[in-house]
Amino acid sequence: MPRITAPTVAEHRAAQQRALLDAARTLLARTGEAPSMADVAALAGLARPSAYQYYKSRQDLLHALVLDVFPRWAQRVEEAMRAQPEPADRILAYVLTNIALVAEGEHAVGNALAAVAPSEELNTQSAIMHSQLLDPLVGTLRELGAEDPAATAELINGIVHTATKQLESGTPQQAVNARVTELLEPYVRQHRSEDAGEQQP
Template sequence: MPRINAPTVAEHRAAQQRALLDAARTLLARTGEAPSMAEVAALAGLARPSAYQYYKSRQDLLHALVLDVFPRWTRRVREAMDAEPEPADRIMAYVLTNIALVAEGEHAVGNALAAVAPGEELDNQSAMMHRQLLTPLVETLTLLGVEDPAVTAELINAIVHSSTRLLESGTGRESVEARVRELIGPYVRENAVGQKA
């Protein structure tokens, strides 16, 4: 029987699954290729047969990784927006948090998953994440009284996509963030003033 390193079996199992997901994510970000179960198990500090107690196959592990990566991204953006007391400042938080996640390699993991995970599942998760990401932005823009919040949210998201391309082509994060502040800053300030008026 394997040694339990947590107060309960359920907590031990959750910790082992988290270790395997984190190892798979690290290897995927490093190589851009689907890692073998042996590679994932080794990085997680488990024997290869133990990894199969948590995920039946490499495909099963990748599927779990898809279901893990996107919600974590969405949660981090929402938390950053929720931390801002002023609605206008939530717009900047939305953009800068997305840029931070790209700079930290999360987008590379998503791209690598797109190359190795099942297309339909990834497409569904990606579409759901896009909707979940835009929801708090649209809500904030609605609160600010923006005329067409859905269109404005898509335009703000276009800045995020352009920033992603710049980061991935080698432009430094500080430079990208500075240009974004120049572009979005006046819009945020204008809406902050409009809200207080």
């Protein structure tokens, strides 16, 4: 049994699982191919047999990574939006945070996971993630009085998809950020002004 390095067995197990997931993510982003359990264990600082105490197979590890990567993406976006006190500014936060995540390699990991671990579970999780990502954007647009918040959210998400393609084709993140900000800033500024006007006594 591996030496316990946390105050409790449960905390130790969680820490080891976290290390294995992070190692698998790193290797997947680096190669685009499903890593072996031996390589994952080595990067996580564990012996190969120890890795199997946490995940029974490579496929089991990949499925756990699916359930880990996508919700963390949604959480990053939601936290960035909540950090903006003005509803209008949450729109840019939504787009720019998604772009940042793509630039950090999270999108590549998601694509690689879809390629190396295709399954109904992955498709379901992708659909859930899409809904989770759009929900706070739709809510913000509804708060701003958009006529059709869901349709407008899909249009804004289209900007994210196009920005993703530009990043993946080699356009620097700073340039992509500047383009989407230039495109969305008039809409954001208009609603920011409306918010300020409503708050006037």
